[in-house]
Amino acid sequence: MKYAMVFNSQLCIGCQSCSIACRSENKVPDGLYRLRVKIQGPKGLFPNLIFDFERFSCQMCEDAPCVSVCPTHASFIDENGIIDIDSDKCVGCLYCIGACPYNARFLDTKTKIPNKCNFCKNTHLKNYGEPACVSVCPTSALIFGDLNNPKDPIYDVLNNHNYVRRKEHLGTKPKLFIIPNKKGEISYE
Template sequence: MADKRYGMLFDSNRCIGCQSCSVACRAENKVPDDVYRLQVRIDGPKGEFPKLVMDFERHSCVMCDKAPCVSVCPTGASYINNDGVNMVDAKKCVGCKYCINACPYQARFVNPVTGAADKCTFCYENRVKKGEKPACTSICPAGALIFGDLNDPKSEIRQAMQQYTVKPKEHLGTHPKLYVIPDKRGGGQ
């Protein structure tokens, strides 16, 4: 088992829909126009004036422990590294799109610059490996994103997970490492 097992928690109650995380991701990872590694989807407004609410949902790779994208990759370009982060080796990718079709979260895309599959990697190569937090987490002004080692019971993410959390499409058996604190403001995930 890996020494670390990185995960992320999205608190939909704290998210304000500012898109700072998406902008930071795009800048940090040089994401080309018309594709994204991370997006905050906004649903609303809902309700009756003056009690209107907006729902916010993070859309990105959820870092499955049992990742269908990894098991279908014919070249080994899609893999899970020693810290539990789902990665893509662009040099090994042949652009077959098997991983894109296998992902039940629609979190992968073909990078129009490299021609390889691409997705969120928690900024592993350029930040996490150096001891920094992912760009999205470090920039969030509302504190809606918490990143950390799921194997460390004292980590900030494990402490935050003491609240009620859900995993996106958990019923599929993919074992995502993205946890969500559901919206309590009147809307919902």
């Protein structure tokens, strides 16, 4: 398997259900986040106001800087393409936090181990087949699937929508695909 996620910002309503489910499922300490949805706006003039929604989380890069800088191999990519952390191997150097170009990692104040989204691989994904954020999204703005399976619904979404990947120019090959809420030219730094 090669797990990936699509964030369709055209369907997102900014309800924060995904962030709440993530915090609850993964026992994320207050003030820290595995995922956030930033809301920008409103833009335009009443009654034609729009908001932009942007998801910030691990991009599940295929060529992950956070993995390559880890001196103990505590940060690794598993057999399903999920970037994870082996807390038994971590020495707390925090190189992975500094190397992530997406600012998706944080130091867990309770465990003193770097933390990040891992698609709820040991909890919700293992028990229900999808991350907690996907299961609670009321508008189906999040699609999770296997890029190695042409029959997976994620395939249809990627084949029928324009999408971008954040900071793709860095060569990290992120597997979080974003369907932007914009018309015309699309650019992400």
